[in-house]
Amino acid sequence: MNTREISRRLLRIILTVLVLLLCLTACAGGGKGSAGSAGAEAEAAAETGQVTEGLPASSAEQEAEQEAQQETLPAEASSQEDSAQAETAAAKDAEPKPTVVRHKQEGKHMVTAGDLTISVPTTFEGLEMEGAEFSGDDVVVRAGRKGSCRLKYRGAFNSIRINVTNNTDYDMAVRDCTIWGIEVASQEPDPELTLYGIQMGATRQEIADVYGEPFSKTFDDENHMSNMVYQFGEDIHSNQIVMIIFKDKKAVAASYDDFDLVVD
Numbered sequence: 001m002n003t004r005e006i007s008r009r010l011l012r013i014i015l016t017v018l019v020l021l022l023c024l025t026a027c028a029g030g031g032k033g034s035a036g037s038a039g040a041e042a043e044a045a046a047e048t049g050q051v052t053e054g055l056p057a058s059s060a061e062q063e064a065e066q067e068a069q070q071e072t073l074p075a076e077a078s079s080q081e082d083s084a085q086a087e088t089a090a091a092k093d094a095e096p097k098p099t100v101v102r103h104k105q106e107g108k109h110m111v112t113a114g115d116l117t118i119s120v121p122t123t124f125e126g127l128e129m130e131g132a133e134f135s136g137d138d139v140v141v142r143a144g145r146k147g148s149c150r151l152k153y154r155g156a157f158n159s160i161r162i163n164v165t166n167n168t169d170y171d172m173a174v175r176d177c178t179i180w181g182i183e184v185a186s187q188e189p190d191p192e193l194t195l196y197g198i199q200m201g202a203t204r205q206e207i208a209d210v211y212g213e214p215f216s217k218t219f220d221d222e223n224h225m226s227n228m229v230y231q232f233g234e235d236i237h238s239n240q241i242v243m244i245i246f247k248d249k250k251a252v253a254a255s256y257d258d259f260d261l262v263v264d
Helices: 003-094 124-129 204-211
Strands: 109-113 116-120 146-153 156-165 178-185 190-195 198-200 216-220 225-232 240-247 250-258
Touching (some): 109 156, 109 178, 116 146, 116 178, 204 225
Antiparallel strands (some): 109 116, 146 156, 156 178, 178 250, 190 198, 240 250
């Protein structure tokens, strides 16, 4: 092999190496480009991921806020309910408690209804002078029969009733008859509505503590109803009767009747 041949082969090797180096450089540059592209894509993906992850994070925060609000609302509602119950309890405690005051027996059996005082025996003219307003006082009562009318109390005619009797031989209006009884009633405790010193809402024991044991008493445990009857007058045979009716052991109605004024 001569010198020229050797030189040609070396030149080929050098050219081959150069080509390889160029290829390697190109590949490296391409790889770097790929890596850069991949990095860019990664960064973009990261940014996208941040945005994408940001949305669920925001949604999660909103859900957390909603849950907190839902937890807060029942708590606030419960607090408001407790406050309302406390106010109701305080209002009840502030209300006057029903009491029983022994009535002075001076021939007058009084009912108090707010500012109105009704004494029995009385007349319709006397009641009108005290400010009473009636409903049904013009209704005709047959001879020898009984009738009644109602008095206005707290803007209504459902709490006080006047009972009358027609002891004549001819028919007449309620207002012209003899008043022999009076009734009061209230399903709710009402210290301003009293009969014979007994307030509506008073208990059986409170009445017994003031007036002693009644002449008679009956109980209807099935309907949670009961009554106590007191007789007032000169002797045990007196026909002046006070009856108190109870529901769940609290007075809801009371009546005074003077049967001596009723002629059979």
